[in-house]
Amino acid sequence: MEKNNEKIDMQHNDIINRSKDFTLLEMLDRVLNKGVIIAGDVVISVADIDLVYLGVKLMLSSVETMEQLKENKQ
Amino acid sequence: MSENKILFNSGSFEEISEEMEKLTNNEKSKLELGPDNAESGLAKLVLTLVDLIRKLVEKQAMRRVDGGSLNDDEIERMGETLMKLEMKMEELKKHFNLTDEDLNINLGPLGNLM
Amino acid sequence: MGKIIYSLVFVKKDSEKFTKLVTGMTGILGAKLSVVFFGEIMAVVSDLKKTNTVADKSNVVEYAKVIEILAQQFTVLPVQYGSIMESTEVIQNMLERNYSKFYENLEKVENKVEYGLKVFCDSKKIKKELATKLEPDLITKPTKNNNPSIYKEYLNKKLKEHQFEKLLLEYVDTIIQDITVRLSKMNPIHKFKKMESESKIIDAVFLIKKSKQEDLITTVKDLQKKHTGLHLMLTGPWPPYNFVNITIN
Numbered sequence: 001m002e003k004n005n006e007k008i009d010m011q012h013n014d015i016i017n018r019s020k021d022f023t024l025l026e027m028l029d030r031v032l033n034k035g036v037i038i039a040g041d042v043v044i045s046v047a048d049i050d051l052v053y054l055g056v057k058l059m060l061s062s063v064e065t066m067e068q069l070k071e072n073k074q
Numbered sequence: 075m076s077e078n079k080i081l082f083n084s085g086s087f088e089e090i091s092e093e094m095e096k097l098t099n100n101e102k103s104k105l106e107l108g109p110d111n112a113e114s115g116l117a118k119l120v121l122t123l124v125d126l127i128r129k130l131v132e133k134q135a136m137r138r139v140d141g142g143s144l145n146d147d148e149i150e151r152m153g154e155t156l157m158k159l160e161m162k163m164e165e166l167k168k169h170f171n172l173t174d175e176d177l178n179i180n181l182g183p184l185g186n187l188m
Numbered sequence: 189m190g191k192i193i194y195s196l197v198f199v200k201k202d203s204e205k206f207t208k209l210v211t212g213m214t215g216i217l218g219a220k221l222s223v224v225f226f227g228e229i230m231a232v233v234s235d236l237k238k239t240n241t242v243a244d245k246s247n248v249v250e251y252a253k254v255i256e257i258l259a260q261q262f263t264v265l266p267v268q269y270g271s272i273m274e275s276t277e278v279i280q281n282m283l284e285r286n287y288s289k290f291y292e293n294l295e296k297v298e299n300k301v302e303y304g305l306k307v308f309c310d311s312k313k314i315k316k317e318l319a320t321k322l323e324p325d326l327i328t329k330p331t332k333n334n335n336p337s338i339y340k341e342y343l344n345k346k347l348k349e350h351q352f353e354k355l356l357l358e359y360v361d362t363i364i365q366d367i368t369v370r371l372s373k374m375n376p377i378h379k380f381k382k383m384e385s386e387s388k389i390i391d392a393v394f395l396i397k398k399s400k401q402e403d404l405i406t407t408v409k410d411l412q413k414k415h416t417g418l419h420l421m422l423t424g425p426w427p428p429y430n431f432v433n434i435t436i437n
Contacts, residue, residue, distance in 0.1 A: 019078040022090065024249070025097040026079065026304070026423055031252040031269045034429035038193055038271035038282065038436045079426070081401070082408050085308055085419030093306070093388060136350035139343065153339030156346065 117170045124166070128159055190272045191224075191233040191279060192216065194254045195427075198263040198294040199230050206230065206262065215254055216247045224276045226283035229290050232258060233279065236272060259427035263298045265290065265434075266427045282436060289434055296377075297431055301398045303424030305408065307363065307390035313417060318355045357382065360389050363415065367392065370407050374400045379430060389418075393430040401425065 135152055138144055144152065167173070194215065199206045207223065215221050215234035224231045232254070248269055255266045273279050283290070360382050367390075368378065377395040384391055396404065401424070408422045 016078065019080045019083075022094060023077060023079045023423070025094055027252050027426075028245075028248060029097045030426065030429040031248060031255070031266065033268070034432065035266040035268040036196065036271070036432050036434045036436070037268050039273055079423045080421065081303075081405055081424060082412075082420065082422040084412050085421060090306075090308065090421065092385065093308075096385070132346065133350070136347060139347055140350060149343060150337060150339050153337070153341075153343035153346075157339060157342045 118172060121166060121170065121172060125163055128163055131159075132156055190236050190274050191276065192236045192251075193267045193271045193273065193279065194221070194232045194234070194251060195258055195267050196265040196283075196290055196294070197230045197232060197258060198228060198298065199225075200228050202262070209258070209261065213254060213257065216250050221254065224279045224283065226280055227287060227291075229283060229287065229294065231279055231283060233276075255427050259301075263294055264427055265293055265297070265432050266429050286434070286436055293432060293434060297395065297428040299397060300395050300428065301425035302428045302430055303394050303396065303401075303404060303422060304426065305367070305390070305392045305394070306388060306421045306423075307392075308387045308419040308421070309389050309417060311386045314356065314359070315352070318352060318359065321355055353383075356389070363390065363418070364392075366414075367411065370411065371396075371404075374403060377431060395428055395431045398425055 135156060139149060139152065192215070197206065210221050210223055210232060213221050217237065219234040219237070221232055221234050224233055251269055255264065258264050259266070273282065364380050364382070371378065371394065374394075374396045379393050381391040383389055394404070405422065408420055412418070412420050
């Protein structure tokens, strides 16, 4: 009798965890792909030093990484 | 914030595991950086667009065939061309080691293309 | 360094309540939240110290949680993750230049929340049902030369797939029609995506008043009873991510 209750508890917890996981994924999907898009494709610089490159939808990286990528290809 | 926003779910989670995988891949493709990703990312993008065009052409061809406006000869040539296009696409995918799932990337406002 | 923007908030009369809420919160990497405002619209921002730590899952989660908390008490337009501007001056200019766009959008979502409905079907089962409606071998025109050709076979196969898709689309449209009719009394704004995958035939979002939540759940349960071959999943309430259509460069 007790073993059955344990099993049901485990299944219940499993469902709760999966629900939380799914909720998290849905939330990430929204915040990464929806909403107001500000400064869609821009290089942000401070004191004339380029710091952040926001490539539309594909990459979010530091300009350093981008420069390195270019260098590696040459 | 409540950690669980599922208000009603009649399916099992096995069923939506496909959905979860897609969301996870989207998240990964947005957050992952690195030199390794850049090149295969480009191949994926190019092939996705090529495959999209191929599928659109195929759809339009099917509408013509369905509509009955093509003669026998045209149907034969259509079949040959479409089949060869599809085979070529498979070759390209193999060459770049990409699967159908790989090509279904999320292009932001354009949504999932296929 | 720059400032990351979390969301735009409509603060008409409750500015004290709002400031109190914001000053009590922290954003990504423990940075304090502050406000840049123009007119009745406030942008919630925080300083961003190390730019190369921006793309990190836990940061994104924290960012989203800030939006959630704001949305519980105010009308907000969620901003997509990664929206960074150099300074408060630049942000203020941006607010001023786009004020009417933002204002309009905020009015549209005022006092409303978003719910998501996904509809899954057992594709094999549906395929069987719909296949009975498909015509048999289609390219049956009498030909001069009756040799079977692999190209004709290929085309036949493609045509069957195409016709099957047409039938499936018609089926999906009837379900969407059903959903729309049942929800109409809640005055929703709705958006539908069809057939994103073999099993997910509908992905919909609705913008309605939060007070209608129980009504919505009941409607979904009724829909489920009617369409036993389908599986439904309702999520929410969410801040209105899908009902924002502004891009600013």
